[in-house]
Amino acid sequence: LKIFSGSCNEPLAAEVANYLGMELGKIDIKKFADGETYVQLQESIRGCDVFLIQSTSPPTNDTLMELLIMIDACKRASARNITAVMPYFGYARADRKASGREAITAKLVANLLTQAGADRVLALDLHSLQCVGYFDIPVDHVFGQPVLLEYLASKDIEADDLVVVSPDVGGVARARAFAKLLNDAPLAIIDKRRSGHNVAEVMNIIGDVEGKVAVMVDDMIDTAGTITKGGEVLLNEGARSVIACATHPVFSGPAIERLSSGVFDEVIVTNSIPPVHKPDEFPQLTVLSV
Numbered sequence: 001l002k003i004f005s006g007s008c009n010e011p012l013a014a015e016v017a018n019y020l021g022m023e024l025g026k027i028d029i030k031k032f033a034d035g036e037t038y039v040q041l042q043e044s045i046r047g048c049d050v051f052l053i054q055s056t057s058p059p060t061n062d063t064l065m066e067l068l069i070m071i072d073a074c075k076r077a078s079a080r081n082i083t084a085v086m087p088y089f090g091y092a093r094a095d096r097k098a099s100g101r102e103a104i105t106a107k108l109v110a111n112l113l114t115q116a117g118a119d120r121v122l123a124l125d126l127h128s129l130q131c132v133g134y135f136d137i138p139v140d141h142v143f144g145q146p147v148l149l150e151y152l153a154s155k156d157i158e159a160d161d162l163v164v165v166s167p168d169v170g171g172v173a174r175a176r177a178f179a180k181l182l183n184d185a186p187l188a189i190i191d192k193r194r195s196g197h198n199v200a201e202v203m204n205i206i207g208d209v210e211g212k213v214a215v216m217v218d219d220m221i222d223t224a225g226t227i228t229k230g231g232e233v234l235l236n237e238g239a240r241s242v243i244a245c246a247t248h249p250v251f252s253g254p255a256i257e258r259l260s261s262g263v264f265d266e267v268i269v270t271n272s273i274p275p276v277h278k279p280d281e282f283p284q285l286t287v288l289s290v
């Protein structure tokens, strides 16, 4: 068994190797002057089960291409089995043709990974369950929920004080499962409407949040528009405080500014993507290891 890390999240790959009592495999990943990626394995993997750990998070195009090149290098070096371990699977949000003349990038990426030579994919909290079906190779879909729930349980918030909130209708199944495991906490749903990509507008809250500690659950925080607008509405509706919980801290554009604007008592994420902030810029952030 060999584990190699892409350049996106080496600290997480090192943690995984350490947990298994192994060293990360030696690999040379560089950029040519024109920005093209070069990969060379620095040890034999002939006949090995190879695990390539790479989140395809910003810069998504680069990290995805790097993973494809790593897979190709492993295939050509006679690996027995190649598993792409993707703590964050980018391009998953376009998982259906929501309007005419759009691409389904989640399916395209599944095709690319398979075509490059991956035998198996292990992904953490895919944006939607149907992404698993886009692959004709086995996919192990694992969840960050147990890690987030264990941490929340350690905070000893009274069950009667809690409400779990889905920031949009698409996330209800995820939030409902979360609420069930959080002592069957009640559920509220935000009716989010979008006026464009990365622009979230909140309309209504379905459910009772008055006087409660509202725990908002999402798969990812990207620009933080969804979760911050939702948090503001929850406070306006009388929530006592708001905690944001998400597996993937994509944190692009104005995310840090929005998340530290005073809406949230705490923002809890995992290390599926390495944090892009300095701890003193954002003291409300808790990063849990998956």
Ligand code: R5P
Residues within 6 Å of the ligand: 093, 167, 168, 170, 171, 198, 200, 218, 219, 220, 221, 222, 223, 224, 225, 226, 227
């Ligand atoms: C949407 O369906 C996702 O689950 C997230 O709510 C969304 O992608 C977060 O994006 P942003 O932080 O930019 O609002």
